[in-house]
Amino acid sequence: MNFNFKDFKMLLVNQIRENYSGVLTGLQKRNFPHVETVLKTVIDLDDLRKHYQFQKDDFKAEGNSISREIGQLMKEGKKEVSDVIKVRSADIKERIKRYEEYNIKAEADLKALLYTIPNVPHISVPAGKTADDNEVVLENGVIPTLHADKLPHWDLIKKYDIIDFDLGVKITGAGFPVYKGKGARLQRALINFFLDEALAQGYYEIQPPILVNEDSGYGTGQLPDKEGQMYFADADKLYLIPTGEVPITNIYRDVILSESDLPIKNVGHSPCFRREAGSWGAHVRGLNRLHQFDKVEIVQITHPDKSYETLESMSSYVQGLLQKLELPYRVLRLCGGDMGFTSALTYDMEVFSAGQERWLEVSSVSNFETYQSNRLKLRFRGEDKKIQLAHSLNGSALALPRIVAAILENNQTPDGINMPKVLHRYLGFDMIS
RNA sequence: AGAGGAAUGGCAGAGCGGUCGAAUGCGGCGGUCUUGAAAACCGUUGUACCGUGAGGUACCGGGGGUUCGAAUCCCUCUUCCUCUACCA
Numbered sequence: 012m013n014f015n016f017k018d019f020k021m022l023l024v025n026q027i028r029e030n031y032s033g034v035l036t037g038l039q040k041r042n043f044p045h046v047e048t049v050l051k052t053v054i055d056l057d058d059l060r061k062h063y064q065f066q067k068d069d070f071k072a073e074g075n076s077i078s079r080e081i082g083q084l085m086k087e088g089k090k091e092v093s094d095v096i097k098v099r100s101a102d103i104k105e106r107i108k109r110y111e112e113y114n115i116k117a118e119a120d121l122k123a124l125l126y127t128i129p130n131v132p133h134i135s136v137p138a139g140k141t142a143d144d145n146e147v148v149l150e151n152g153v154i155p156t157l158h159a160d161k162l163p164h165w166d167l168i169k170k171y172d173i174i175d176f177d178l179g180v181k182i183t184g185a186g187f188p189v190y191k192g193k194g195a196r197l198q199r200a201l202i203n204f205f206l207d208e209a210l211a212q213g214y215y216e217i218q219p220p221i222l223v224n225e226d227s228g229y230g231t232g233q234l235p236d237k238e239g240q241m242y243f244a245d246a247d248k249l250y251l252i253p254t255g256e257v258p259i260t261n262i263y264r265d266v267i268l269s270e271s272d273l274p275i276k277n278v279g280h281s282p283c284f285r286r287e288a289g290s291w292g293a294h295v296r297g298l299n300r301l302h303q304f305d306k307v308e309i310v311q312i313t314h315p316d317k318s319y320e321t322l323e324s325m326s327s328y329v330q331g332l333l334q335k336l337e338l339p340y341r342v343l344r345l346c347g348g349d350m351g352f353t354s355a356l357t358y359d360m361e362v363f364s365a366g367q368e369r370w371l372e373v374s375s376v377s378n379f380e381t382y383q384s385n386r387l388k389l390r391f392r393g394e395d396k397k398i399q400l401a402h403s404l405n406g407s408a409l410a411l412p413r414i415v416a417a418i419l420e421n422n423q424t425p426d427g428i429n430m431p432k433v434l435h436r437y438l439g440f441d442m443i444s
Numbered sequence: 445a446g447a448g449g450a451a452u453g454g455c456a457g458a459g460c461g462g463u464c465g466a467a468u469g470c471g472g473c474g475g476u477c478u479u480g481a482a483a484a485c486c487g488u489u490g491u492a493c494c495g496u497g498a499g500g501u502a503c504c505g506g507g508g509g510u511u512c513g514a515a516u517c518c519c520u521c522u523u524c525c526u527c528u529a530c531c532a
Contacts, residue, residue: 061494064493064494064501065500065501068500068501068502069501071500072499074513075513077513079463081462082462082512085462094512101512104512388491396473
């Protein structure tokens with residue numbers, strides 16, 4: 012690692028100390044096991060760490076003073092005296108070394124434990140264990156009534172020869188489809204549409220690297236422990252990004268912004284790679300779950316007072332896209348058990364895909380509060396000159412494959428598949444037939 | 445990929461074994477002067493941890509070593525520059 016995580020502010024510890032009951036009930040909402048034991052251990056380890064640091068610093072101060080003394084004596088030519096003092100220095104060095112080791116150990120233990128603690132959910136997050144406990148915030152749009160011989164998208168793409176899974180298997184493996192002809196053009200049209208919409212809303216366009224180093228993985232919270240989800244290029248120790256969030260948010264790792272820079276609004280298109288180990292089954296046919304897919308991601312860095320307001324605006328923005336694409340959707344507030352590790356509050360947007368008669372998640376919009384910025388050391392200098400952690404947020408706007416699936420399924424007719432009006436000028440055609 | 449050079453505070457750039465957290469310039473902030481502005485002048489200007497405080501400790505790309513003492517010496521990794529080779 013090049014980035015120095017050693018001195019990252021132990022914000023979590025302070026949060027736990029200052030708001031013990033809040034953190035406790037929050038983590039309980041996530042069904043985080045052995046909460047009380049873990050929190051108590053955190054505080055104990057932190058106390059231990061402080062104790063050792065105090066001892067270590069004390070001995071170091073003494074060592075420094077001896078060195079200064081020797082320097083002075085050497086200058087005066089009193090070599091014999093300095094030789095005597097050097098003996099004392101050797102003893103101090105021994106102590107420094109010992110307490111330094113204790114301190115490093117305590118800090119490493121503490122950090123390892125802190126890395127296992129997920130973000131504390133926002134007060135509005137419902138308790139719950141699984142996706143069934145998510146709260147439906149709203150539903151919008153008309154669910155189309157299709158003819159009896161409607162098809163799911165995995166049949167439609169074969170019928171019109173626009174996306175080829177078998178070819179992907181030949182070239183790479185399962186979950187790496189080849190988009191062809193109007194399928195490829197639909198994909199490209201959607202990417203351009205999403206980017207243009209974001210630009211119109213004041214977002215700044217980024218094209219990030221799609222391989223990232225270990226530091227970046229830690230910064231946004233994919234590491235440690237989620238290695239299994241990411242492809243890893245062993246020869247160079249680089250991870251293929253599971254989402255554009257990783258590189259786009261890591262732009263601000265170890266950065267002190269000024270308050271006037273906020274809010275930062277970035278948008279970027281990137282392919283995303285997910286190993287999805289062990290998550291295959293009948294319900295993930297076709298485009299529903301892939302190893303490689305495209306996504307346009309929006310990321311914001313905001314003042315802590317503004318992040319929830321921003322979350323709502325990002326949610327509305329994503330809903331606006333779905334409305335323009337004429338897709339029926341609903342918005343879920345995720346329950347504690349279904350939320351991502353790093354999030355404080357997450358809205359999922361799901362579209363109804365009428366061919367398979369299922370809701371498909373197409374976007375996830377989250378506020379991470381200071382969880383990521385603490386790891387990233389992403390701070391800003393306020394009007395009052397004080398430095399504090401910023402809040403980070405992101406959302407898919409949008410993930411391509413399921414949008415494609417829903418467009419194909421919902422707009423199918425016996426004569427072909429109608430394209431949403433808003434895409435016509437991007438596509439250069441209005442129907443796939 | 446081979447050969448050589450380099451990495452210092454927001455930027456530029458000194459320092460190459462002892463009081464250096466670091467000269468100097470620019471920039472930033474505060475002030476004097478001015479009707480206002482510019483110029484000039486004066487002051488100030490990194491981050492984190494420990495400590496109620498005084499204060500202490502750490503950081504000169506990352507890690508390790510030599511030494512009583514390292515920005516300075518050694519090893520190693522990373523990155524950048526120049527030349528050569530190769531290549532979208």
